[in-house]
Amino acid sequence: MKTVAQIIQSKKIKEVFTIDADDTVLSALQKMADNNIGALPVTENGKVVGVISERDYARKCVLKGRASVGTTVREIMSSPVITVNSKQGVSECLSLITDRHLRHLPVLDGGELIGLVSIGDLVKETIAEQEQLIRQLEQYIRGEV
Known part of the structure; x- marks a missing residue:
């Protein structure tokens, strides 16, 4: 299984694009769109x-009637941040994302x-690894290995 670094x-x-916590939500949306x-x-x-994320904007700004011009990123960001390091594996990250209902993980x-x-x-990456395993098993079954 590959690592986050790979x-x-x-x-x-x-x-890696970032945004400052005191920037406006509009600035964040523009950067994401660009x-x-x-x-x-x-x-x-x-x-x-x-x-x-776009999800934070939809749920914490639009649905609450807040203006993206006058709202800071800090007010709607997901925090505390959950991060991973470059040595962690794909399955570990998928478990974290699934358990915590996340869509993005910063890598520190x-x-x-x-x-x-x-x-x-x-x-x-998970699909690619499974496809490779299937090919290897098919070759083994056919006696090609």
């Missing part, structure tokens, strides 16, 4: 303090943000 290396977009992403790690003084090494993995990244 998933980050295989991602097309290597840059970069075609669904969530941003939220930082304060260089530390990851939360995550803001030595307290420094090095990436962000989504449930989609983890499911894609």
Whole structure:
């Protein structure tokens, strides 16, 4: 099973976009739209303090009648933040995401943000690993190995 570090290396977009906790929700939405992403790690003084996602916006801003212009990211972000490190495996991350009802996990090494993995990244890797295992078993059954 691959590690988080290997998933980050295989991602097309290597840059990790972030937003400051005191920025407006509108700024966060614009950054997500500009970069075609669904969530941003939220930082304060260089530390990851939360995550803001489209889901947070829908549930904590739109449904409550709040304006994205006058609301800060801090007010609607998911916090405390749950993170993983680059050495953790895919199955461990999937368990964490499932148990905690998350969609994104910031990846920290030595307290420094090095990436962000989504449930989609983890499911894609799990499917690829299962497909490879099936091919290997089929080859074994056919006596090709």
